[in-house]
Structure formats: C-alpha cells, structure tokens
Amino acid sequence: MTGGPLLSVRGLKVVFGLDEGSVRAVDGVSFDVMPGQVVGIVGESGCGKSVTTKAMLQLVDPPGRIAAGEMLFRRAGGDAVDLARLDPRGREIREIRGAEIALIPQEPMASFSPVHTVGEQIVEAIRLHARQWRPEGGAVSRADARAIVVDLFRDVGISMPEQRLDSYSWQLSGGLRQRAMIAMALSCKPRLLIADEPTTAIDVTTQAQVLALLRDLQKRHGTAIVFITHDLGVIAQMASHVVVMYLGRVMEEGPVDAIFHAPRHPYTRALLRSMPGMRGETRVALPTISGTLPHPFNRPAGCPFHPRCEEAIAGRCQARVPVLRPVGGGQSASCFLHHDEAEAT
Amino acid sequence: MSGPDGAQPLLRVRNLRKFFPIVKGVFSRTVGHVRAVDDVGFDVHEGETLGLVGESGCGKTTTSRCILRAMAPTSGEMLYRRRDGSTVDLAPLSRRELRPLRAEIQMIFQDPFGSLNPRMTLFDNVGEPLLVNGMSNRGERMDRVAELLRLVGLRPEFMHRFPHAFSGGQRQRIGIARALSTNPRLVVADEPVSALDVSVQAQVLNLLLELQQRLRLTFLFVAHDLSVVRHISDRVAVMYVGQIVELAPTKSIFERPLHPYTAALLKAVPVADPRVPAGDVLLKGEVPSPASPPAGCYFNPRCPFADERCRREAPVLRELATGHSVRCHHAERLQLAVPQERIDPAGRSG
Ligand SMILES: Nc1ncnc2c1ncn2[C@@H]1O[C@H](COP(=O)(O)OP(=O)(O)OP(=O)(O)O)[C@@H](O)[C@H]1O
Ligand SMILES: Nc1ncnc2c1ncn2[C@@H]1O[C@H](COP(=O)(O)OP(=O)(O)O)[C@@H](O)[C@H]1O
Ligand code: SF4
Ligand code: SF4
C-alpha cells in the first residue's frame, strides 16, 4: 500500500461515561495523514482535538473509551495496524508510542518528570527504543545516547546543550522547555509527530522560532505532523491540509488554501470572519457566531452547528446529521448546503 | 498635551517604576531588584483605548496593578483627573484616600474563572462593589444588577445563579458587569479576552467597543495578542523589559513601526492567510531578565542594528513624528517597513 496514507482515521468515536451522563467527546471523526504531510486540526475549546490525538496513542483518560471507528496506521515494516484495537497496555502500542508516533502534549509541565533531569529522561527514551537508532540490533550505551541528545538539543536551537541536559524541566524558560519537549519527541525518529498546541503557552517571537524549527525538521526528515491549534494564523502558516472540528465532528477538511480562500462550511466561514486580523478596519464590530457553544451534555440533535447556523435549512438541519462528503476542490464538508447525505439513524 | 480631538488626558503616567527586591538567605538580605516597570510614561485620553502590548514578563500587569494601586509604585507619578476637574496623584495615596477613587477606576481581569467568587451568586458578585460603595438597600441593588446584566447581554433572571453555571464568555461578561457597576470612568482591562475562544472573543470585543461608546469609557487595554490590540486600540504602547519602546496611533505603529523590536514583533505574528509566506525569523535569543538587563539599550543583544553606542548608552523615549514616540538611538535612519502583503487589505479581509 505504498502511496497510501500513513494514518487513516475512520468514524472515530470516544465517549466519557460520567455520572451525569455520557459525553461524546469525539463523535465520528475521519481524516487521513499522508507520509510527510502536515495536517492541521483546528477548532474551539472542547471540540475534541486533544481527545482525538490521545485516542491515536491509546492514552484516553478513564472513564473515556474508544467506542467505535478505526485508525489504520502503516508501521515501519509496511504492515497496517488498527490503533483503535490495540490494548492500551500491550506490547505493540508501547513499541509504536514514542518510536513511530510521538506526541508533544498540550500540558507542557506534565510531560517531563520534575525529579529527573530532562537529559536523563531523553536518554532513557532513546535506550528504550534502541531499535530506532540501531536497526541492525544492539543496545545504545548511555554515553552514545547522551551524545545523541546533545545533537538533538543543538538541532532544536538550545544553546549550551551540555549544560541544559542536566537541568530539570522546571528550571527552563517556557521557550526552552518547549524545545526540550520537541527534542524528546524527535529522539526516537518518529514517522508521525502529533503536536497538541505546541506554541499556545509561549510568546509570539518564541512561537515564530519554534514554528520555523518544526517546519525545518519536517522538511529535513520528512516527518508527518498532526498539528493541533485553535490559532488560525498558526494553521495557515504550518499546515498543508486542514481539518475543522466542532463538537466532536469534522465540519470541513481540505487543502489549506481552499479552507482559507474558499471555505464551504458555514462554521469555517464564520470562524474566519470573527477573527480580528493584522489588516483591515479596526474598532468596528466583528462578525460573530450567534449563541454559545452548547454544553457537552446538551448536544443538539441533527447538524451539531444548526442552532448557531445562519444558513440552516428549516426541517432538515435539526432533524438529520450530515455526513462528511467530497464537495469538489479536494474539500469535504458535513453540510446539507452541499449534499443530501445524512447519517443513518 | 491634549488628545487628537482635543480630549484631555484622564491619566498621565510619568517615570513610573516598580522594583521588586530579590531576597536571599535567613536574614532576607536584598541581593538585587527585578525592574518590573522601569521608567514608564504615557497619557490616556478621555474616551480612548490605549493598548499596552508586549511579551510575557515585560511589565504589563505590574503597570496596571500600580495604576489600580493594587500595589504601591517604587517611584513616579500617576496623575488622574477627577470628575470635578481636579487632578490627584494616585502614587502616594493611602488606602483611606484611595477609597473614593475606587469607584471611578475599575478592573477587568484575564481569568473569567478565577475573578468571580464561586460561592456567591451573580447578584452578590456583581453587586458587591455597589455595597462597598454604600448602596445598602437590597432592592435598589437588585435593580442595578438587573440593569447591568442586561447591559452586558445577559438575562436578569440569571442573577440568582452561581458562576459555575456559565461559560467562559458569559463569565467574562459577568466580570465586565461587575467592573461597570460603580459607573467607572477609567477601566483597566488586563488580558480580558486571552482565555476565550475566537468566536467568543469577538463577542466580548464587540461588547467592550459598544459599552465604551455608550458610557464614554476610557480603556487601558493590556494584552499580548497583537491582532486583538490592533483591533480595539486608538493608540498602542509597546513594552520590552519594563520600558515602553514605542508609542503611537494604532495605524502608524502597525504600518510604519519605528522601533526594531516592534517591527520584529509584528513580523512574528502568523498571518491567517496561507498565501502570505511565513516571515523570516529575525529575532534570535531570548528576552533578558528584568533583574539584570543589559547595559545601554535593553534590546541591543538581539537588535540587528545595534552598534557601539547602543551597547553603552541607554536611549530615551522621544517623539519622532506627531504622537509617535520611540526609544531608539537610530530610529530615523532605519528601514523597518512591514512587507506590504501583511498589511494590504487586498487579500481575503478586503
Ligand atoms: N478526562 C475527561 N473526563 C471527562 N470529559 C472529558 C475528559 N477529557 C476531555 N473531556 C471532554 O471531551 C471533550 C473534548 O475535549 P478535548 O480536550 O479533546 O478538547 P480540545 O478540543 O482539545 O479543547 P482545548 O482547545 O480546550 O484543548 C470536552 O467536552 C471535554 O470536556
Ligand atoms: N510580586 C512580584 N515579585 C517579584 N517579581 C515580580 C512580581 N510580580 C511581577 N514580577 C516580575 O516582574 C516582571 C513583570 O511582570 P508582569 O508585570 O506580570 O509582566 P506581564 O504582565 O507583562 O507578563 C516579571 O519579571 C515578573 O516575574
Ligand atoms: S447542515 Fe445545515 S445547520 Fe449544519 S452547517 Fe449546513 S446549513 Fe448549517
Ligand atoms: S538603540 Fe540601538 S540596539 Fe536599541 S533598538 Fe535602537 S538600534 Fe537597536
């Protein structure tokens, strides 16, 4: 299956069974990631971006569970494996985690242990996944692993790498910690890197440095990246393909230029309009999306966006759920303005 | 100096400094100072929005907390013009002397979750400043709270609910209602939309603009997001390591920045248009610590134009064009134009 996607997510559902009711955090998400491609996932808080990425690595926090769908990942050897079916504590997912798919998680402090230096932690990861560095077999010595980390630190733009190696994560500034985390994620040469809001907590000039770094690494090593953010500017500059999510579903997906210049879904259009830009008129009312994001327990029936949609078709949009279908231009949309296909009830 | 339309400054800040001592050891010896605010000066004109931008730690919050007198400045003046036309320096006032001014100068916080008391209903949260300011009649307070909730677009029936029942955007509206309860003239808003999603952020920005016009409010609007500050401000001050490095009308600062740091900051903002190429990363290195800023110009270790003089002599903030001030020795000789496609509205937003 050469030429096919590296990762193919189909109909993914993740449900959190809580005392008050169940939350459908991810409710039928589908998208593909081609080898070496940067796919941006964008959407507002709570729409299911982080849960989607955690599901890929079987890291969904209990009481959450993958309720349906498949995530076909092409492994280094060429075999496809359905990540959705793997045992969260099993051998296969542990082989894949870190080595083939690496995650830069949203909570930067949580990802390094405070009691070990960042260097020790990355050295451990490299030794654990020795096969990524010694394809012909054999262990990586501590000294060799340390040398690899020094190179990685230099690669991600950490000055004085030998000293920084022996720091604890809490001793590093936000920008340096972010770089150390990227070094950690790259330490096992993943083929797919998942970056969940990697620059949201850092300043704009540091963000520019980190984004340039990720772009450069992607070019040099051909790593595919799933890039999650709620920042449309960051998406426009990073992604070649964009997935727009709302309430656990994909509203629209397509090439980045089409999403920004010819958005087809009313939610994508509204989102782009409501953003104050670096050009255009100032101190005027911004177009807004009416209403508020519904509480996860009160998912609207029909199209999840219908209570806030200005173009909703009476009688149709509140009754049936539109599926994601191609609408031309390489784009797909879940919207009855563009096709008639509804989810089976 | 009066404002563009002849408006008087409502607040004049001069040579404001706030140094935090760095203490060490069992005898709490002071070994140095964090120069969080280091000679800041600006005017805020009646009815305008002055935006204060800069990266994390540059002193925005400390500046606003000094103006609100949540802390006492180390030195400097903050001349506030009262409703009756008299001027008072907020800097040396005691708690008791500040009390009558509290109603006139109010605050909107960043965190819509942390700024409200979770154990109090909206009535008590929003009505508390009224009670403190002597409105002891409960019925009167209820009427006023109902009016305020309507003003910020919330239903008056909500007043008996608790904050946890509301979304982030709604909580920020509650915070705004609370700030407006005493009919303030000056509102200091520290990152009021930073915690909100794009669509909710647009609603709150619209609300602030609308309330400003209706109530003739004056805003000091603090934020790190440049597009938000650009959208809401009449004038913008850019801070770097405790100092204002540039201050100008919004259009000038975004289209013709005169300070190398401002120019770099603008280039670093990712433009929400894939057809605009990502700018070159021209700022290397990190922001210096305000505990040990470099000699000369604080920006010199990162500045592509730094020379011998910059490393030796600290520049002062000087007015280069009408209303456009900059803290750089070489500003008039530098070519800092922002690439046309980043400001030309010929693109999508046109
Ligand atoms: N451990 C959990 N228990 C219960 N519900 C959860 C849990 N984690 C996430 N959820 C719910 O799942 C939904 C999706 O959450 P998720 O973290 O994926 O959002 P997100 O898109 O990453 O948002 P943000 O932009 O805020 O990071 C939300 O409704 C959230 O409340
Ligand atoms: N109470 C304090 N004690 C010591 N240092 C402080 C205190 N408050 C702020 N600072 C320091 O002052 C500088 C400016 O901080 P702040 O005004 O919060 O910046 P901003 O709001 O622009 O992010 C930072 O270096 C910060 O660490
Ligand atoms: S399906 Fe209907 S409600 Fe949903 S986005 Fe399309 S038009 Fe709007
Ligand atoms: S004074 Fe010198 S170092 Fe400072 S901003 Fe101007 S040119 Fe750069």
Ligand SMILES: [Mg+2]
């Ligand atoms: Mg998330």
Ligand SMILES: [Mg+2]
């Ligand atoms: Mg602050």
